[in-house]
Amino acid sequence: MRKRTLKRGLTAFWWFTLAFLYLPLAVVVLFSFNASNSAASFTGISLRWYTRLMGNEEILSAFANSMILAISSSMIALGIGCLIGYGMYRHRQRKLGWLIVLIYLPIVLPDIVFGISEMAFFVQVHRLTGLLQPGLITMIIAHVTFQIPFVALIVYSRFVGLDPTLFEAAKDLYASPTKRVIHFMLPTIKPALISAFFLSFTLSVDDFVISFFTAGPESATLPIYIWGAIKKGVSPEINAIAALMIGAVAVAAVISLMFSRRRPA
Amino acid sequence: MAYTGVTPSARSRGMVREARHLLFTVAPGASWIVIFLVLPAAYLMGVAFMTNGPYGLPQMPLSLESFRRLAGFGFLGWSPGNLYTLLRSLWQTLVSTGLVVLVAYPIAYYISTCRETWRPIMLLLVVVPSWTNQVIRTFGWMNLLAPGTPLSELAESLGLIAPNMGLYPSNFAVTLGLVYNFLPFMVLPLYAAFEKLDIAQVEAAQDLFASPVRAFWHAVFPQTLPGLLAGIVLVAIPAFGMYVIPELLGGGKGMMLGNLVANQFAGGANWPLGAAGAILMLIATFIGLFVMRRIGKRLGGGEEVVI
Amino acid sequence: MTINKTALALSIGAALLAGSVQAQENKLYLFNWTEYMDPAIIEAFEKKYDVDVVQNYFNSLPEMFAKLNAGGVSQYDIIVPSNYYVPRLIQTGLVQKLDKSKLANLDNVMAQFRDPSFDPGAEYSVPYQWGTTGIVYNTATFPDAPKSWSLLFDPEVNPDYPFALMGDGQVSMGGACAYLGHGYDCTDMNAWKQAAQLLIDTKRRDNFSGFSDGTPALQQLARGVTHVGLSYNGDYLFFKEEDPATFANLDFMIPDEGAEMWVDSMLIPSEAPNPEMAHKFIDFILDAKVGAQLSNYNYYASPNAAAVPYLDAVLTVPPVQPSEADMKRLRFTPSLEGQALQTFQQLWSEVQSR
Numbered sequence: 001m002r003k004r005t006l007k008r009g010l011t012a013f014w015w016f017t018l019a020f021l022y023l024p025l026a027v028v029v030l031f032s033f034n035a036s037n038s039a040a041s042f043t044g045i046s047l048r049w050y051t052r053l054m055g056n057e058e059i060l061s062a063f064a065n066s067m068i069l070a071i072s073s074s075m076i077a078l079g080i081g082c083l084i085g086y087g088m089y090r091h092r093q094r095k096l097g098w099l100i101v102l103i104y105l106p107i108v109l110p111d112i113v114f115g116i117s118e119m120a121f122f123v124q125v126h127r128l129t130g131l132l133q134p135g136l137i138t139m140i141i142a143h144v145t146f147q148i149p150f151v152a153l154i155v156y157s158r159f160v161g162l163d164p165t166l167f168e169a170a171k172d173l174y175a176s177p178t179k180r181v182i183h184f185m186l187p188t189i190k191p192a193l194i195s196a197f198f199l200s201f202t203l204s205v206d207d208f209v210i211s212f213f214t215a216g217p218e219s220a221t222l223p224i225y226i227w228g229a230i231k232k233g234v235s236p237e238i239n240a241i242a243a244l245m246i247g248a249v250a251v252a253a254v255i256s257l258m259f260s261r262r263r264p265a
Numbered sequence: 266m267a268y269t270g271v272t273p274s275a276r277s278r279g280m281v282r283e284a285r286h287l288l289f290t291v292a293p294g295a296s297w298i299v300i301f302l303v304l305p306a307a308y309l310m311g312v313a314f315m316t317n318g319p320y321g322l323p324q325m326p327l328s329l330e331s332f333r334r335l336a337g338f339g340f341l342g343w344s345p346g347n348l349y350t351l352l353r354s355l356w357q358t359l360v361s362t363g364l365v366v367l368v369a370y371p372i373a374y375y376i377s378t379c380r381e382t383w384r385p386i387m388l389l390l391v392v393v394p395s396w397t398n399q400v401i402r403t404f405g406w407m408n409l410l411a412p413g414t415p416l417s418e419l420a421e422s423l424g425l426i427a428p429n430m431g432l433y434p435s436n437f438a439v440t441l442g443l444v445y446n447f448l449p450f451m452v453l454p455l456y457a458a459f460e461k462l463d464i465a466q467v468e469a470a471q472d473l474f475a476s477p478v479r480a481f482w483h484a485v486f487p488q489t490l491p492g493l494l495a496g497i498v499l500v501a502i503p504a505f506g507m508y509v510i511p512e513l514l515g516g517g518k519g520m521m522l523g524n525l526v527a528n529q530f531a532g533g534a535n536w537p538l539g540a541a542g543a544i545l546m547l548i549a550t551f552i553g554l555f556v557m558r559r560i561g562k563r564l565g566g567g568e569e570v571v572i
Numbered sequence: 573m574t575i576n577k578t579a580l581a582l583s584i585g586a587a588l589l590a591g592s593v594q595a596q597e598n599k600l601y602l603f604n605w606t607e608y609m610d611p612a613i614i615e616a617f618e619k620k621y622d623v624d625v626v627q628n629y630f631n632s633l634p635e636m637f638a639k640l641n642a643g644g645v646s647q648y649d650i651i652v653p654s655n656y657y658v659p660r661l662i663q664t665g666l667v668q669k670l671d672k673s674k675l676a677n678l679d680n681v682m683a684q685f686r687d688p689s690f691d692p693g694a695e696y697s698v699p700y701q702w703g704t705t706g707i708v709y710n711t712a713t714f715p716d717a718p719k720s721w722s723l724l725f726d727p728e729v730n731p732d733y734p735f736a737l738m739g740d741g742q743v744s745m746g747g748a749c750a751y752l753g754h755g756y757d758c759t760d761m762n763a764w765k766q767a768a769q770l771l772i773d774t775k776r777r778d779n780f781s782g783f784s785d786g787t788p789a790l791q792q793l794a795r796g797v798t799h800v801g802l803s804y805n806g807d808y809l810f811f812k813e814e815d816p817a818t819f820a821n822l823d824f825m826i827p828d829e830g831a832e833m834w835v836d837s838m839l840i841p842s843e844a845p846n847p848e849m850a851h852k853f854i855d856f857i858l859d860a861k862v863g864a865q866l867s868n869y870n871y872y873a874s875p876n877a878a879a880v881p882y883l884d885a886v887l888t889v890p891p892v893q894p895s896e897a898d899m900k901r902l903r904f905t906p907s908l909e910g911q912a913l914q915t916f917q918q919l920w921s922e923v924q925s926r
Contacts, residue, residue: 010371027408084290084295090286108550111506122643134643135647145298149298208400223399230404232629232788257385319910320913321917346926525921525925531635
């Protein structure tokens with residue numbers, strides 16, 4: 001009897017928490033359709049904020065920057081992180097404590113310390129050499145830095161989960177190391193590679209603080225644009241961009257759900 | 266190991282090859298992190314020991330001035346301003362982490378008791394909001410808590426806030442934003458712990474102890490401790506250095522250490538002081554990690570606290 | 573094939589390292605306040621000189637100064653700071669001297685702006701617009717608002733309604749100084765200390781909403797987040813024109829204890845990528861009709877004498893053109909240097925963190 005009340009209470013709490021998690025996002029989406037410029041009252045449905053977005057060159061270029069940044073940094077991080085992940089696995093008997101510390105460093109460092117370190121460093125390098133002017137390049141470098149550990153750890157754990165005899169078998173099957181990589185290694189860790197890429201991509205799109213401190217005049221990303229718009233004074237247009245980004249996340253969630261449902265079969 | 270019968274020179278050649286392999290796989294990433302993170306961080310530490318120039322940029326000679334400033338000593342004598350900021354950061358971290366635990370614990374348990382096919386979907390539902398950008402999530406709360414919105418009116422009619430003020434900007438809004446932001450970070454490791462829960466132990470405890478509270482305390486809680494600790498680390502460390510949420514929801518009243526540091530750079534005030542604040546944040550981070558590890562080991566629950 | 577690929581990879585790498593240097597040939601990077609430029613002027617300039625103008629915005633002068641220090645000095649062609657930041661820009665070497673031979677329209681500048689105290693001889697700066705910072709308040713909430721800083725600083729005048737102060741410390745501090753009777757442009761140590769104490773006490777009031785920058789403050793007022801705040805006369809009119817219904821019960825007021833008058837000027841950063849085009853842009857803004865168009869769009873007073881015949885009527889009356897009496901009480905925000913600046917920064921960070 002008491003068990004059932006507990007369960008019922010938990011169910012209620014679960015729905016309450018879900019409401020808490022989704023309410024702010026729902027409000028953003030709702031008010032992006034608001035006919036008037038008001039945060040307090042909803043006066044009717046209109047698409048005026050969306051049409052205003054369409055003509056906004058800055059938003060379009062911010063979107064392009066976000067994509068370029070996320071895709072290129074994820075690709076680079078995938079390559080580098082993959083190598084480290086494999087190296088860590090292959091040489092896991094050695095004492096690699098220093099490497100573990102190094103890899104965890106970007107994860108544990110607070111965003112803000114990460115961001116200002118990069119900024120101060122890039123400014124200094126630029127002053128001395130003329131290279132690394134703040135812009136997309138410096139942002140890509142910074143993003144790759146915080147993506148590498150996640151890629152490495154995902155790839156590493158995939159390798160650890162494999163049957164060690166597989167490697168012996170592959171050694172017998174393919175003589176050259178290159179062939180071994182192409183025909184055995186890459187196909188086996190493909191799921192890890194895909195999830196590492198998506199995680200890197202998400203981390204990059206999600207980042208604000210580090211991008212904010214390493215950006216240049218032409219490399220504002222969507223989060224930076226939205227931040228600027230909020231600081232300038234909340235306008236309903238922000239609701240519209242934010243709603244679009246929430247929509248993108250919702251689509252990604254549905255896709256990942258479809259994948260995760262297929263896997264157990 | 267399997268090298269029996271191989272000449273010493275061949276073995277050493279093998280070792281060289283292995284070393285080269287290690288170098289080839291690890292060097293690019295390791296040097297990337299060293300060049301683009303360790304070096305910049307080291308440079309920033311260096312900046313903390315420089316003098317503040319007249320317009321906020323670091324200057325020679327080296328000095329401990331910025332640490333004195335951080336501790337509150339200025340031209341005008343000692344003042345508790347920065348200390349307040351530090352205490353506020355600690356307090357906000359403590360409160361929000363506590364609240365996150367209170368919410369996440371039952372949620373993680375509930376998910377683990379649901380039907381197996383539902384669990385991934387439920388987890389996804391908890392995690393998805395954190396896929397949206399931090400700035401957007403915070404902006405959502407700005408919309409919800411502003412004066413004149415239903416929530417603010419409700420709080421006002423209940424006498425929780427002064428009339429006309431709204432729930433945002435305020436310290437309360439910052440706490441709420443932090444809880445919202447970090448909830449999934451706690452649910453995931455806790456859920457992992459609950460999933461591994463040894464039911465036999467729990468049932469034995471239920472037979473042993475009359476009260477469910479004691480059964481929980483002796484059988485369930487210790488088993489979830491590693492997940493809890495992992496969650497606390499994942500929540501408390503980023504919360505302590507949070508910048509976006511206090512900036513947007515605190516309205517300048519709820520300044521935290523992250524804002525103090527960022528303002529020195531983004532407001533062009535004092536790079537060395539900001540760098541000194543960053544060092545303080547680093548120290549706090551490492552102390553947090555260390556303490557968690559120690560507690561984790563002492564309590565024996567987790568051979569492997571996920572950090 | 574492999575060689576080609578290697579060459580390609582190398583050249584991409586080189587291009588990446590060099591940044592967007594080569595792309596900047598035909599661009600002009602403008603770093604300006606938000607909502608401070610008529611898009612039509614930008615279009616006309618782009619057409620005339622076949623150049624692409626890239627605009628970036630700041631909300632406060634500290635933010636602008638920080639961006640310049642963080643590499644912006646070699647990335648922007650034109651910046652538009654206010655008077656009291658000009659001396660520190662000059663002293664830190666962040667801006668370059670103007671080549672006046674390239675500015676044919678320089679004679680259009682009104683006489684009183686030709687030799688400003690913040691830039692003797694106008695060697696570095698050309699005025700863009702000028703205006704005042706005053707109190708904007710809700711007339712429904714405060715039907716008998718006094719023409720005074722007490723609306724912000726006296727808890728008895730406003731015990732209940734949320735209000736905001738200016739994020740730029742020097743303006744908020746100046747207001748506190750004026751309220752205390754030391755004058756808006758006080759720099760005296762004791763006056764500052766009292767003002768800082770007043771600000772700390774004010775921050776502790778229940779209905780203090782926060783610090784906000786001038787333009788966002790108006791949005792907060794419009795949305796009812798605050799009922800009193802600090803903003804600029806032109807921005808106030810600009811938004812009022814855009815949304816007359818909401819702004820009907822918001823009013824702009826210059827306190828009798830004195831307030832800020834400012835001049836925003838165009839300057840060229842010392843390592844600007846395209847100084848040639850920057851001079852052309854400054855000269856373009858100095859044109860009589862363009863200058864008038866700018867002011868008509870922004871609702872700010874023009875420092876351009878030749879533009880006067882083309883100005884809208886609204887620009888000749890308060891609040892754009894303050895009344896004779898108000899004009900006498902307006903002051904420049906003092907430009908701080910060296911020790912005074914450091915002291916001020918400490919006081920201000922004290923105010924912020926308490």
